[in-house]
Amino acid sequence: MDGDEGFEEFYRSTRHRVVTVLYALGGDLSEAQDAAQEAYVRAWQRWSTISAYDDAEAWVRTVGHRLLINRWRKIRNGLSAYRRHGPDPATGPPSENTVALVTALRRLPAEQRQAIVLHHLADLSVADIAVQTGTPTGTVKARLARGRKTLATLLGTSFPEEVSHA
Known part of the structure; x- marks a missing residue:
C-alpha cells in the first residue's frame, strides 16, 4: 500500500470498524468519530512507515484509544479542579x-x-x-x-x- 491511493483504500476499508471499536470503548459516538479522525490524520502523515506495518489498522485503533483516554483525563482533571475551586461566582442575566x-x-x-x-x-x-x-x-x-x-x-x-x- 504505497502512495495516497493506498491510504484512501485503507481508510475506506477500515474506518467503520475503527469508529465502532472506539465507540464501544468510550461510549460516545461523536468522541469516537473525533478520535478516529485524529488517528487517521496521524496515520496519513506517517503513511510511508505505517503502510509497511503488519496491521496498520491496529496502529490507528491504538492511537484513537489513546486519544480517547487523554480526553477522559482532561475531563477528569477539569472536574477535579471544579470540585477544588467550586463553581464560578454566579453571574446575573444579561441586561x-x-x-x-x-x-x-x-x-x-x-x-x-x-x-x-x-x-x-x-x-x-x-x-x-x-x-x-x-x-x-x-x-x-x-x-x-x-x-x-x-x-x-x-x-x-x-x-x-x-x-x-x-
Whole structure:
C-alpha cells in the first residue's frame, strides 16, 4: 500500500470498524468519530512507515484509544479542579441593552457584523480588520458604515460619527 491511493483504500476499508471499536470503548459516538479522525490524520502523515506495518489498522485503533483516554483525563482533571475551586461566582442575566444589541447584531449581514464586532468590541483598527479578513480597507469602512446605520435603525438610536482607529 504505497502512495495516497493506498491510504484512501485503507481508510475506506477500515474506518467503520475503527469508529465502532472506539465507540464501544468510550461510549460516545461523536468522541469516537473525533478520535478516529485524529488517528487517521496521524496515520496519513506517517503513511510511508505505517503502510509497511503488519496491521496498520491496529496502529490507528491504538492511537484513537489513546486519544480517547487523554480526553477522559482532561475531563477528569477539569472536574477535579471544579470540585477544588467550586463553581464560578454566579453571574446575573444579561441586561436588556445587551439582549437588544445581540439581537440587532444577529440581524446584520455576517460581513457587517464581523466588522462591527472586531472594530468596536475587539478594538481593532480598520487596517487590522482588513488584514485579518483579507478584505480591502475601503470595503471594511463601507461595512462599518452600513452596519452602524442598520444598528442605529434597529436599536432606535444614532451613533456618533466614526472615531478613527485607522
